[in-house]
Amino acid sequence: xxxxKTGLLHSSSYTVLVIxxxxxxxxxxxxxxxxxxxxxxxxxxxxxxxxxxxRSNSITEGNTCDVQKVLEVARKVKPDFVVFGPEEPLEAGxxxxxxxxxxxxVGPTKELAYIETSKSFTRELIRKYGIAGNxxxxxxxxxxxxxxYLESLKEFVIKPDGLTGGKGVKxxxxxxxxxxxxxxxxxxxxxxxxxxxxxxxLDGEEFSLQSFCDGETVVDMPPVQDHKRLLEGDAxxxxxxxGSYSCANHLLPFLPRELLRQxxxxxxxxxxxxxxxxxxxxxxxxxxVGTGFxxxxxxGFMITKKGLRVIEYNARFGDPECLNIxxxxxxxxxxxxxxxxxGTLNKVDVRFAHKATVCKYVVPESYPNGKALSSKVVVxxxxxxxxxxxxxxxxxDSPENTYLTxxxxxxxxxxxDTLSEAEQLAEAAASGTIGRVYHRRxxxxxxxxxxxxxxxxxxxxxxxxxxxxxxxxMPAMRHVG
Numbered sequence: 001x002x003x004x005k006t007g008l009l010h011s012s013s014y015t016v017l018v019i020x021x022x023x024x025x026x027x028x029x030x031x032x033x034x035x036x037x038x039x040x041x042x043x044x045x046x047x048x049x050x051x052x053x054x055r056s057n058s059i060t061e062g063n064t065c066d067v068q069k070v071l072e073v074a075r076k077v078k079p080d081f082v083v084f085g086p087e088e089p090l091e092a093g094x095x096x097x098x099x100x101x102x103x104x105x106v107g108p109t110k111e112l113a114y115i116e117t118s119k120s121f122t123r124e125l126i127r128k129y130g131i132a133g134n135x136x137x138x139x140x141x142x143x144x145x146x147x148x149y150l151e152s153l154k155e156f157v158i159k160p161d162g163l164t165g166g167k168g169v170k171x172x173x174x175x176x177x178x179x180x181x182x183x184x185x186x187x188x189x190x191x192x193x194x195x196x197x198x199x200x201x202l203d204g205e206e207f208s209l210q211s212f213c214d215g216e217t218v219v220d221m222p223p224v225q226d227h228k229r230l231l232e233g234d235a236x237x238x239x240x241x242x243g244s245y246s247c248a249n250h251l252l253p254f255l256p257r258e259l260l261r262q263x264x265x266x267x268x269x270x271x272x273x274x275x276x277x278x279x280x281x282x283x284x285x286x287x288x289v290g291t292g293f294x295x296x297x298x299x300g301f302m303i304t305k306k307g308l309r310v311i312e313y314n315a316r317f318g319d320p321e322c323l324n325i326x327x328x329x330x331x332x333x334x335x336x337x338x339x340x341x342x343g344t345l346n347k348v349d350v351r352f353a354h355k356a357t358v359c360k361y362v363v364p365e366s367y368p369n370g371k372a373l374s375s376k377v378v379v380x381x382x383x384x385x386x387x388x389x390x391x392x393x394x395x396x397d398s399p400e401n402t403y404l405t406x407x408x409x410x411x412x413x414x415x416x417d418t419l420s421e422a423e424q425l426a427e428a429a430a431s432g433t434i435g436r437v438y439h440r441r442x443x444x445x446x447x448x449x450x451x452x453x454x455x456x457x458x459x460x461x462x463x464x465x466x467x468x469x470x471x472x473x474m475p476a477m478r479h480v481g
Contacts, residue, residue: 008342013039019064020085023392023411024319026051031326031333042077051391065092087316091117104341107295108315112274116315119197120161129273133266133310136200150179153200161195204304205254205456208321209263214345215292218268222250224321232442239368243360243443244320253470254456262308263301294340305459320359327388327413328353356419358426358444362410365436371406377435387429388413419470
C-alpha cells in the first residue's frame with residue numbers, strides 16, 4: 001500500500017482495482033487507463049469483454065457483492081485503492097471490509113450508502129436537516145392508515161424501501177389505475193421488505209446532477225438527462241436507461257441556471273448531513289471521527305410547477321450518465337480519486353470539456369425481458385476522438401467477435417460542439433451495429449429535446465432563449481461563469 005503514516009494516499013503512481021459491471025465499468029476503466037499516474041488497473045466484474053481487456057491488466061469474474069471474494073482479489077492484486085461502480089456491493093459492506101484491511105475506496109461505507117439503498121433514510125435525512133426538495137410523502141411499515149393516505153393524494157407513487165434494480169417504483173396512471181391496485185402492490189412489498197414509501201405524483205422534467213465528494217468538499221459535474229423508457233417517444237416500460245445527453249454550456253435546454261444552482265446546493269446540504277450522521281455514529285461507537293461520504297453523490301431531480309423536487313439519491317455514478325461525463329472529463333481521474341480519499345478535493349481543478357454528448361445504448365431485441373441467447377453482434381469502427389464505445393453486458397475478444405448476454409450491450413457516446421452534432425455521431429455508430437439489437441433513435445434529437453423545453457414552459461418556468469437552444473453554436477457559452 002502506498003499510504004503515508006497519516007493513512008492517506010501519497011504516491012506518483014497507483015495500482016487500482018475497479019469493482020463494477022455494465023458499460024459504466026468500461027467508462028471507469030477508460031477514465032483510469034488514460035491517466036499517466038496509473039501503474040496497473042485490475043477489474044473485478046460479472047462479465048469480461050473486449051473493452052475491459054484493452055484497458056486493464058487483469059479481469060476477475062465473480063459476484064461483486066461477495067465480500068470474501070472481493071477481499072481475495074484485493075489481497076492478490078494489492079491495489080492502492082478501489083473504485084466502485086454499482087450500488088449492490090456498497091450495500092453489502094464491501095467498502096467497510098476493504099477498509100478493515102487497509103484499502104481505501106472511492107465509494108461510501110455501507111452506512112452512508114443508505115442514501116441510495118434506503119429510500120426512507122433519504123426522505124427522513126432531508127426532512128431532519130431541513131433540506132429543500134422533499135415531495136409530500138409518508139412511510140408505512142404496515143397497512144394502518146395506508147388507504148386514507150392514498151385517497152388523500154389521489155395520484156401517488158409507491159416505492160419499496162430498498163434496492164429494486166430500478167424496477168420497483170410504480171406510478172399511479174402508469175402501473176395501476178385504482179387505489180385498490182395500489183393497495184395490492186403495497187401488500188406485496190410489505191410481504192417482501194416490510195416498508196413502503198408513498199409519495200405525491202409529480203409532473204415535470206427530470207435531470208441528474210452527479211457530484212464528486214470527499215466528505216466535505218462537493219464538486220459538481222455537468223447535468224445530464226437520462227431516458228429510462230424502452231421505446232421512442234418515451235413509451236414502453238422503464239429500463240436501466242436507454243441513453244442520455246449533456247450540453248456544451250453545461251446546462252440542459254429546459255434547466256434554468258437558478259434551478260441548477262438550487263440542485264447543487266441540495267447536493268452540498270445532503271453531503272453535509274451525511275457527514276454529521278457519520279460523525280454521530282462514530283462518536284456513539286467511540287471510533288475516530290467520521291470522514292463522511294466519499295465517492296459519487298448523485299441527485300435525481302425534477303423541475304415542477306411548485307419548484308425543484310428530489311426524486312432520489314444514488315451513491316455512485318449513474319448509468320448511462322457516467323458514459324457522458326467521463327467522455328468529457330479533462331482532469332486526471334486518478335487525481336480526483338486520490339483527492340476524494342485524502343479529503344483534498346478542494347485543491348483539485350476539476351474541468352470538463354465544453355462539448356455536447358449524446359449516449360445511445362444498443363440492447364438485445366428481447367431487452368428488458370428474457371435473455372439474448374448469446375447472439376453475435378459486430379461493433380462498428382469509430383473515430384475515437386468523436387465517438388466513444390463502451391462495452392457493457394457482452395462477452396467476446398474483439399469487435400467482430402462480441403456476444404450479447406441479455407442486458408444493455410454497447411454504449412455509444414457522440415461528442416460534438418452542438419447537441420445536433422453529438423446526436424448524429426452517436427446515431428451513426430449505434431445504427432452501424434450489426435446483430436439482433438435495438439436502440440432509441442430519438443435520444444438527443446431536436447424534436448424530443450424541444451418537447452422537454454415546451455413541457456417545462458407549460459409548467460410556468462421561464463427559460464433563457466439562448467440556454468434553451470441546445471442546437472445553437474457556441475454563443476450560448478457567454479453565459480458560462
